Amino acid sequence: MLEDLLKAFTVLVVIGLPVTLIFGQGLIKRFLEHREKKLEIEARMTAEKAAQYAAHTERLEQRVRVLERIVTEKGIAVSDEIERLRHTPIN
Numbered sequence: 001m002l003e004d005l006l007k008a009f010t011v012l013v014v015i016g017l018p019v020t021l022i023f024g025q026g027l028i029k030r031f032l033e034h035r036e037k038k039l040e041i042e043a044r045m046t047a048e049k050a051a052q053y054a055a056h057t058e059r060l061e062q063r064v065r066v067l068e069r070i071v072t073e074k075g076i077a078v079s080d081e082i083e084r085l086r087h088t089p090i091n
Contacts, residue, residue, distance in 0.1 A: 071078060
């Protein structure tokens with residue numbers, strides 16, 4: 001009984017282990033390739049989002065610069081104009 005169990009274990013180790021390692025390597029390689037492609041796609045998407053945010057931030061900065069220029073150049077006249085607009089009836 002113990003000898004049969006030892007023979008079965010030996011056969012399993014001699015045949016099963018190499019077969020498992022050979023097929024396992026292929027699966028691990030495919031898994032790693034898939035993961036690498038996924039990370040490349042995520043990196044590309046992140047870069048695109050960063051570019052969009054940068055462009056949006058640049059547009060907002062330009063608008064703030066214009067508003068700052070308007071306020072500093074016209075000063076009190078802007079305040080008066082806003083007050084006039086508040087009291088103007090809307091048609």
